[in-house]
Amino acid sequence: MSELTKLTIGAARDALRRGEVTSAELTEACLGAIEGADALGAFAHKTPERARGMAAAADLRLKAGDAPDLCGIPMGIKDLFCTRGVESQAASRILGGFKPEYESTVTSQLFEAGAVMLGKLNMDEFAMGSSNETSAYGNAVNPWRRGSDDTALTPGGSSGGSAAAVSADLCLAATGTDTGGSIRQPAAFTGITGLKPTYGRCSRWGIIAFASSLDQAGPMTKDVRDAAILLRAMAGHDPKDSTSADLAVPDFEAMLTGDIRGKTIGIPREYRMDGMPEEIEALWAEGRKMLEDAGAKVVDISLPHTKYALPTYYVIAPAEASSNLARYDGVRYGHRATLAQGDGIVDMYEKTRAEGFGPEVQRRVMVGTYVLSAGFYDAYYNRARKVRTLIKKDFEDAFDQGVDAILTPATPSAAFPLGAMEEADPVQMYLNDVFTVTVNLAGLPGISVPAGQDRDGLPLGLQLIGRPWEEGDLLNVASSLERAAGIVAKPDRWW
Amino acid sequence: MTAIDTATAARVAKLARIRVDDDALPALAQEFGAILGFIEQLQEVDVEGVEPMVSVTPMRLKRRDDVVTDGGMAETVLSNAPDAREGFFAVPKVVE
Numbered sequence: 001m002s003e004l005t006k007l008t009i010g011a012a013r014d015a016l017r018r019g020e021v022t023s024a025e026l027t028e029a030c031l032g033a034i035e036g037a038d039a040l041g042a043f044a045h046k047t048p049e050r051a052r053g054m055a056a057a058a059d060l061r062l063k064a065g066d067a068p069d070l071c072g073i074p075m076g077i078k079d080l081f082c083t084r085g086v087e088s089q090a091a092s093r094i095l096g097g098f099k100p101e102y103e104s105t106v107t108s109q110l111f112e113a114g115a116v117m118l119g120k121l122n123m124d125e126f127a128m129g130s131s132n133e134t135s136a137y138g139n140a141v142n143p144w145r146r147g148s149d150d151t152a153l154t155p156g157g158s159s160g161g162s163a164a165a166v167s168a169d170l171c172l173a174a175t176g177t178d179t180g181g182s183i184r185q186p187a188a189f190t191g192i193t194g195l196k197p198t199y200g201r202c203s204r205w206g207i208i209a210f211a212s213s214l215d216q217a218g219p220m221t222k223d224v225r226d227a228a229i230l231l232r233a234m235a236g237h238d239p240k241d242s243t244s245a246d247l248a249v250p251d252f253e254a255m256l257t258g259d260i261r262g263k264t265i266g267i268p269r270e271y272r273m274d275g276m277p278e279e280i281e282a283l284w285a286e287g288r289k290m291l292e293d294a295g296a297k298v299v300d301i302s303l304p305h306t307k308y309a310l311p312t313y314y315v316i317a318p319a320e321a322s323s324n325l326a327r328y329d330g331v332r333y334g335h336r337a338t339l340a341q342g343d344g345i346v347d348m349y350e351k352t353r354a355e356g357f358g359p360e361v362q363r364r365v366m367v368g369t370y371v372l373s374a375g376f377y378d379a380y381y382n383r384a385r386k387v388r389t390l391i392k393k394d395f396e397d398a399f400d401q402g403v404d405a406i407l408t409p410a411t412p413s414a415a416f417p418l419g420a421m422e423e424a425d426p427v428q429m430y431l432n433d434v435f436t437v438t439v440n441l442a443g444l445p446g447i448s449v450p451a452g453q454d455r456d457g458l459p460l461g462l463q464l465i466g467r468p469w470e471e472g473d474l475l476n477v478a479s480s481l482e483r484a485a486g487i488v489a490k491p492d493r494w495w
Numbered sequence: 496m497t498a499i500d501t502a503t504a505a506r507v508a509k510l511a512r513i514r515v516d517d518d519a520l521p522a523l524a525q526e527f528g529a530i531l532g533f534i535e536q537l538q539e540v541d542v543e544g545v546e547p548m549v550s551v552t553p554m555r556l557k558r559r560d561d562v563v564t565d566g567g568m569a570e571t572v573l574s575n576a577p578d579a580r581e582g583f584f585a586v587p588k589v590v591e
Contacts, residue, residue, distance in 0.1 A: 097575075098575055099574075099575065100575075101568075101571045101572075101574055101575070198552070199551050199552055200552050200554070213550075213551060239557070239559070242556050242557055243550075243552075243554075243556075245552065245554065246557070305540070307536075308536060308537060308540055310533075311533055311534045311535075311536045311537050312537065314530060314533065314534055315534055315537070322511060326512075329512070330577060331576070331577075331584050331586055332572075332575065332576055332584060333575035333576065333577075334575070334577070335577070336577035336578065339587060343587060344587055344588070344589070345586055345587050345588075345589050346512070347514075347587075348586065348587055349512040350512050350513060350514035351514050353511075353512055353513045353514070354513050354514040354515070357513065362511075362513055363523075363526060363530075365511050365513065366504075366507045366508060366511045366513065366523075366527070367527065367530050367531075368511075369507050369510045369511040370507045370527065370531070371534075373507070373510060379538075380534060380537075382547050383537050383538070383540075383542060384534075384537060385547030385548045385549075386540075386542035386545040386546070386547045386548075387537055387540050387542060387545075388547075388548040388551075389545050389546055389547065389548045390540070390542070390545060392548065392551065425526070425529045426526060426529065426530060427529055427530060427533045430533075441551075442551065443551030443552050468552065
């Protein structure tokens with residue numbers, strides 16, 4: 001594999017501007033790496049011709065001296081983003097063959113900045129999953145293995161393809177989306193950096209909706225600096241998304257001073273779960289020490305409603321999904337079932353949705369339908385919205401006490417084998433999001449940073465949670481943690 | 496575990512417009528039961544006087560003038576339809 005694909009955005013940007021490399025060369029290197037990596041299942045749709053065209057255009061801009069940070073940077077785009085003229089099907093059969101006539105706001109911004117799209121990345125169907133095993137494209141596979149054991153591991157989910165592609169150096173960076181942990185958990189499982197911004201920071205327009213009050217797009221990158229660079233390009237107000245924030249987007253990269261002296265970091269006692277593996281506990285303690293050594297003040301805090309976050313999420317997310325996914329009816333786009341003689345329109349809806357949605361999506365749509373149905377709306381949906389208010393208040397109280405950021409483990413374990421959860425009930429899989437889902441419910445920014453390895457050499461991540469709209473400060477604390485952890489390990493190429 | 500019977504599972508599937516074969520209903524009911532049992536924990540939280548969350552970020556939704564901002568692209572809108580005829584989405588007969 002070419003060394004070029006291993007570059008960070010920051011290093012590639014500087015080399016491009018100095019004329020030491022061209023976008024065409026970077027793009028060819030990535031396309032070559034992608035060609036040799038089908039075993040990872042990361043790219044669901046490859047767009048090499050488009051990539052070459054975009055690279056040529058970027059090289060002209062670079063020559064002309066008009067080069068935003070992302071100009072000429074080859075990236076992968078999660079399949080959840082609508083990209084004009086390119087398959088965008090949320091890894092679902094029900095959107096088979098769908099080629100949007102429009103471009104999502106986030107990808108428009110990236111392409112206007114000169115980013116090069118290499119293709120669309122695998123994911124869990126409609127972003128519902130924590131292992132990338134619900135995809136209509138088949139599994140994405142983690143580039144990491146347990147030492148010499150060749151058991152295929154999950155890259156996490158739902159942004160599993162994005163995580164695998166960045167970790168395996170198939171692209172310089174990728175977009176992800178995060179509804180309950182779908183950027184941060186796969187980032188932790190593959191040893192990369194993943195940031196979920198504050199709700200409203202990035203426009204959701206043109207991103208296929210799962211749970212609209214929780215969904216947020218964000219960067220998945222090789223380091224914290226790249227997350228800062230990419231977030232700036234993805235973020236910003238968009239009149240087409242009424243929940244996008246009309247706030248200035250700061251230069252996040254310029255805020256990476258690495259100086260966190262005087263910052264207060266909270267350690268929430270409720271995140272110490274029964275049965276948490278010792279390695280995760282040890283990693284968390286180590287992270288605490290790293291931040292202390294860097295001059296931060298570390299305090300114990302309480303987020304009393306933490307244990308109710310997952311059940312709250314599994315009311316609100318399915319409820320919103322059942323509403324959002326009602327649009328897939330076989331009329332306007334995507335799959336329509338073949339009908340029998342005499343079938344009416346309801347048969348068409350029911351058969352289309354039974355054929356088009358996979359089991360996990362069907363399950364969540366039906367659970368959402370149930371909690372919103374007459375007689376249960378108050379007991380489930382309204383109650384969950386009230387508990388959500390309490391969960392958010394827990395964080396507000398902590399921030400009011402002067403806490404600048406909160407440190408937690410990113411996941412309750414390292415990456416697990418593909419297929420390992422097949423026999424488990426759905427709730428077991430949901431537990432993967434135990435440390436991340438609170439952040440979506442409270443609308444806060446959260447970042448997963450590679451911080452250690454387990455006994456088999458698999459990557460482990462720590463999560464930092466920040467105040468709303470203060471991604472710059474959060475990234476700065478993350479960069480301090482990144483430097484102290486000093487993780488340089490990469491997966492050995494087997495694919 | 497919260498018990499969900501197959502009749503309830505069938506009713507929910509119907510509401511969600513997802514065809515579920517009769518022989519798949521018992522397993523579906525069991526899965527619902529597991530998930531709803533998990534959700535049941537929320538009943539123990541004291542939510543007296545707590546407002547249900549409407550918006551996670553305290554912001555007023557933007558308003559704009561009620562005018563046409565886009566349109567005039569029927570062909571584009573229909574381009575991904577499984578069945579489109581003469582400028583319309585085509586579906587099975589709805590009215591007898």
